[in-house]
Amino acid sequence: MELNSSNIKKILFIIVVSILVFLGVQNFGIVMRFSHVVIKILKPFIIGVCIAFTLNGLLRLLEDRVFSPLNRSNSILWKKSRRGICILLTYAILGGILFVLFFLIVPELRKSFQMLLSNINIYAAVFQNWTDKMISTLNISPDYANTIRIDWDKVFSMLGSFMKNVSNDFINTTMNITSAVISVVVNTVIGIAFSVYMLFQKEKLASQAKRICLAYFSRKRAEYLISVGKLSNKIFARFIVGQFTEAIIIGLLCFIGMNIFSMPYSSLISTIVGVTSLIPVFGALIGTGVGVFVLLMVEPMTAVWFIVFIIVLQQIEGNIIYPRVVGNSIGLPGIWVLLAVTVGGSSFGVMGMLLGIPLSSIIYCLFKNEVSARLRRRGISYADIEGLGVDFTETM
Template sequence: MNKNEIKKYIFIAGLAVAVCVISQNFSVLASFVLLVLGALKPLVMGFMIAYIFNIIMNFFEKHYFPKSNSKAAAITRRPVCLLCSFAIAIAIIILVMYIIVPEIASAFGVLYAEIPPAFTTAKDFVIGKLNEYPEIQEQISSLEFDWANIAEKGSKLLTSGLAGILSSAVGIIGGLTSAVTNLVLGLIFAVYLLLRKDKLFRDGNRIRHAYFSEEFNAKCSRVFHTANETFQSFFVGQFVEAIILGSLCFIGMKILKLPYAAMSGTLVGVTAFIPIVGAFIGAGISAFIILTESPMQALIFIIFLLILQQFEGNIIYPKVVGGTVGLPSIWTLAAVTLGGGLFGIFGMILGVPLAGTLYKLSFHVLEKKESELGIKSPDDSKPQKPQKPANPKKPVQSKQKPAKAQKK
């Protein structure tokens, strides 16, 4: 055997040993992988934050003294644009909380005040309808909705289960502390990435060209370019689509004179970042809050939002997001379902652009294979419009006057 065959057999034997070891110690390997993923969570979160804020920061950098070549503008461009992007994000979060939280608190206050009278009215209605069943009437009449009794039983339950509540509180505080720590570390990492992104890109290109072939680099560049274009188009399109949907919801509710218009429009717009199901989640919460004011108005709101959702799904979304992502509806639904089942809300949001990227790359490979085999794709078989013949160019007449004879 030559050296290449010896290396091949050694690699196969090592791979077989590795598979046996992994299969026998799968639980240990799974724990190790979860530990590594938990340690990398702040870095992954920071990369996602940096990618989203980079879209906003690029917009500011294009408009921050674009024609100036001064050293001061070059030094201050990146920090100032970064601060502006974070300031806008914080302002949007504060505005959303300022609109939503007071309205929800008011709705729960109304709900707390309306439950006892509604309970009494329902009890009297049932008693009036059960004249033929005096025993059931007596049992229903004995029912009382006493807040003091409920509070007393609740306090006894809390006292009896104090140990369990304390352990749950410790677990909640620990989880909250871990989430805040990961968020802070992710923000710090994101700021570092955004401030040093030019040098990181240059170093990455140097490593690619030094250790990999040109063919491999070309394939990687095509994949990264397609993914970057799809993800940016998705995020920008979702943001614009959420603003349009929330504004239309607010205007329609004002026209129909429905309560909680600002809160419902904001909530529907914010939840619209989740494709397909997001607007329905916001609609359900808003309908429940409007129900505290009037059941009929809640029904009108549901009918109005269903009509608005059809208009948005068939006209607005395909124009704003669908055309840029390029993913059919059935694959969009599959991406949302699979991403939500695996990674929750973040999976539902990121599943669509990721599926759009894979969809575009797979069709690029398919078209390349068809061209190699000489097969016409369905796009090539469509009749093309005949092009108008180009106008023949007229001879250009020289406008120069004949030179005068030089004097001897």
């Protein structure tokens, strides 16, 4: 290799990156803590970017489809006010959906919670009768039955005490909860303001990003970075659409299944399951916990069958619906979807789950294209790849 200035820069760059990677691996805990601090600081802006990406599809639908007749009118007033009106309508639609969901779910949960506290003794008797019937059906001897018999009165008494203590603790920790709520509200408000700016100026921001790339990088490198940006935008948009589509499918399947099996509160629980399904892969389990809690207050035995129903539905969702609807929409195989959710969730919680899949898809697409390009440059075809390897069993 000729040691010209360009090659020396490349060698120095590789050395610096290698040192940084080595130090990062050696001090992984410090790196993760630093990452959490940075993410906490940037959280309002991350929320804003996520909101902007989420609502951009609806904004484009309003601008290009709903108001297409006005676009063809060539009205100067409409051209100046179109973006502002469409953004206002976009946020109004989002606010309306959240308002309906909030006032549908919260009152029912409060009502169910109060019902559990008032009927807890009745549920204890129901569970005790059910246990006695099971013992009688299975022909279990009285001596052995006494050793496994559960004192449901005591269990539900403890449950009632626990729930009352939780209520008392909730009252005693109002200041902490208020502080957390204020933090979430502040981050959300800043995020919404930032998302409005992004949606208003999205074309200008894209143009500025291109100018910066062309100013500081070679044309080839700048074109590559711009292509990565376009790929990222496309994958994030498809992920958001796929995630919402998957949540709607799960909610509808849950609603249909609960009505087939005549389970109560089908609308409420299906809505909860659908909304929590927006959290990739594991979100439906959160909705299941809430659904079991609601059913436990009304028909305890139905709650057991609901768990069985959700387990089956979760298998269908995890193995068929999610990898196909979300995985295929962003070009990421199902196994990598599960890996991205697991790693992202364990590292950065719910935010890691939501961002892990599109980020993994971007890395997957870039690496896949790089591998394909290298194989083409080496003249290696698909038939050559398939023909590689020796069957050692033939020599035995």
